[in-house]
Amino acid sequence: MKNFIKNPSDINRIEYWAATTMFVFSIFFLVSSSVDIQDWRYDTATFKEAQQHYSYFNNYFLPVLVRYITFYGSYLLLTFVIVPPLTRKQNIAVNIILTVIIFYLISVVLAITDTWLRGYLFSTYSEDALYAKVFQESAIFSFWLLMMFALYNIIKYLAIYLLGNSDLIEAKYRVITRDGIYAFIVWMIGLFLLLMGQADSEVVVVLAVCPLAGIFLYCYAMYFLLPGSQRAAKPFRNYLKQFFWIAALSSLPIFAVILIVVPRHNDELSIITAIFNLGFQILFTAPLAWYVYKHRVKVDYEIKGLQTALGRSTADLNFLRSQINPHFLFNILNTLYGTSLQEKAERTSEGIQKLGDMMRFMLHENLQEKISLNREIEYLNNYITLQSLRTQASPEITISTEIEDHVGILQIAPMLLIPFVENAFKHGISLKEKSIIRISLVTKDKTLYFDISNSMHDKPANDPEKDNNGIGLANVQQRLRLMYPSRHELSIRESGKEFFVHLTIQLD
Structure with a gap:
């Protein structure tokens, strides 16, 4: 894994083929839908009600195709041409200018194609008003896409750093376990997918704070609670009791965060999320940490046993050799002595x-x-x-x-x-x-x-x-x-x- 992480060409290759595969499949489904005569009637009723002429190729196929090509090309330029030198702090001004150009290019393409995709709005808005509307919405959407791309790169490079230095991080900060690092990376990816899917803000907040709290509780349990509870008469009961109070305390900041972040129905959502968090940590995080800790202790015990056996075998082997060698030498010397006499x-x-x-x-x-x-x-x-x-x-x-x-x-x-x-x-x-x-x-x-x-x-x-x-x-x-x-x-x-x-x- 570390060799893979330390080789940027492998990651770039995966990114390229993943983007290319998505682009090819998108084009394939777009073309295959044009073969079906039913899809030709896409949005026909809306255009007809607005008394606007509708053409499947002009008002759907070509605009969507141009968008796919623009998104694919922009992604390749940003990922393989602009971002790498920016991470190395090379040609910063030039690459920022290129990013701004790509932003304007995406905005213009989205706006122009939107006038064809939503051509029925010409009956509702004046031409100038409609152009102002679609260009404003396209600029906002383009900015959102760039923010998502920036978040994607932050997650990618942070994950590369964490995975490549997991041993050093675990050695320096003992409370941070390698499992916790992996879980944190998965949490970032899940949060990114929720944002890309434009999920409801309530869902995003709940699914963001509860797993993150679980990661911190997991690391705390692995480093503090579990080692200490093993000395108790009933280790699991002692551990679960301590974990319950820590999980209950963790629900208080979650309650406060939701009150501040979520503007609507924040009282009910805060209470529900706090209760859900407590149940999630008790029923999932606590047993998981216990199982992983016990398994790790068992593996460490087996490794120490193997190391002891290996050391004993090596010592025995060296001892056997030391016994064999003089035995041969004395026999040979006796033979030479007899030969010299005869x-x-x-x-x-x-x-x-x-x-x-x-x-x-x-x-x-x-x-x-x-x-x-x-x-x-x-x-x-x-x-x-x-x-x-x-x-x-x-x-x-x-x-x-x-x-x-x-x-x-x-x-x-x-x-x-x-x-x-x-x-x-x-x-x-x-x-x-x-x-x-x-x-x-x-x-x-x-x-x-x-x-x-x-x-x-x-x-x-x-x-x-x-x-x-x-x-x-x-x-x-x-x-x-x-x-x-x-x-x-x-x-x-x-x-x-x-x-x-x-x-x-x-x-x-």
């Missing part, structure tokens, strides 16, 4: 290079929310290579990998796959028995398919990790639930001799 320095240097790449990964990418899947695969391959350094000399150990090399621009949470591989090497390798590890990773349509299986071996009775399955798999399962809810499927199966993991993730 083999020559070339293999050790290769392992150290892989370790350097992995440590850079853990210091940089591992701290990000999402990384490239290619980087995760690179880390995975480095880990497998390091583990293979200590197992490649044993013919009883088979490590089979089918890992897709190029996976496009897919993103994944870092260190999400390595715990499964680490678990396979930890529990699937035995230097005394035949051991097999199979790893497969492919992607299809933004979905990752990851499968890993390993042989299982009985641990010695004196193995300190015999009953310790580690935290790696539990951590990665929790990370999957936090980061890919309803977007992953994890299946873990275990037989007496084999451990199998199947994981699918819908990636970004």
Whole structure:
């Protein structure tokens, strides 16, 4: 909404097409009415009684058509040529002169067309008297149209300002709520439509003061009455009692305003309006404010709960990462240490290079929310290579990998796959028995398919990790639930001799 308000071209486009649509429909209905022979007799009797010649096209169609064109053209000139520079305080004198010219143009067009539309008056007035009458009435009506146009622009620019700065206004004046701003704009539009429709003054006054009082009472209730009443034993009853007295007091200035503004029947109208205002505020404004306030409190409570849960999840996620990272580093360092004792320095240097790449990964990418899947695969391959350094000399150990090399621009949470591989090497390798590890990773349509299986071996009775399955798999399962809810499927199966993991993730 704010982006729309801050872009004047969007508002101008709506104004242009709204005016054009109304103009086109007006012309359409005017032309379609001329097809009906019954409409040709419009005002025929009046002209006949005045013994004046009547022509449908001269005394109705053409004058009305000229008026429509004049109104449409004047609106476009005022809206898109004159008013914008006036709001920017540019060429003020020139635009005021143009406005005066348009005023005289509308007055003349209305007067001339009126002499044709009401040509029957020539039998009642002299020619000079009739011209004086229609030109005076046309000038008054033209002035009224310009006043309505000025009021329209005041409402438009005030609404743009209020909507564009609603947050600042609400922050500076706490009693003014955003709902109150919206209601005030609707009230201005409704009042403008009543004036344009030339409704009775009594109706305009009543429908102007009661909703406006309701807006002020709504804001007052939201800021003062409702927060205070929540501490009472019976909040709604306490709130309604306070609201009743405030609404009753608001009826007094309404009573006085109508006495002053409305000249006729002001006593009766003032009493009726004051009673109507009290009933309107009690039956409509009070329940509405209560409902909106309770709903807002509920939403704020839910948001705070979500923020708390999000903070807890983030803390848990960071804690899980801090647990996983040292676990990998210590395993890799142990592998490098064993390799350096068994083999020559070339293999050790290769392992150290892989370790350097992995440590850079853990210091940089591992701290990000999402990384490239290619980087995760690179880390995975480095880990497998390091583990293979200590197992490649044993013919009883088979490590089979089918890992897709190029996976496009897919993103994944870092260190999400390595715990499964680490678990396979930890529990699937035995230097005394035949051991097999199979790893497969492919992607299809933004979905990752990851499968890993390993042989299982009985641990010695004196193995300190015999009953310790580690935290790696539990951590990665929790990370999957936090980061890919309803977007992953994890299946873990275990037989007496084999451990199998199947994981699918819908990636970004």
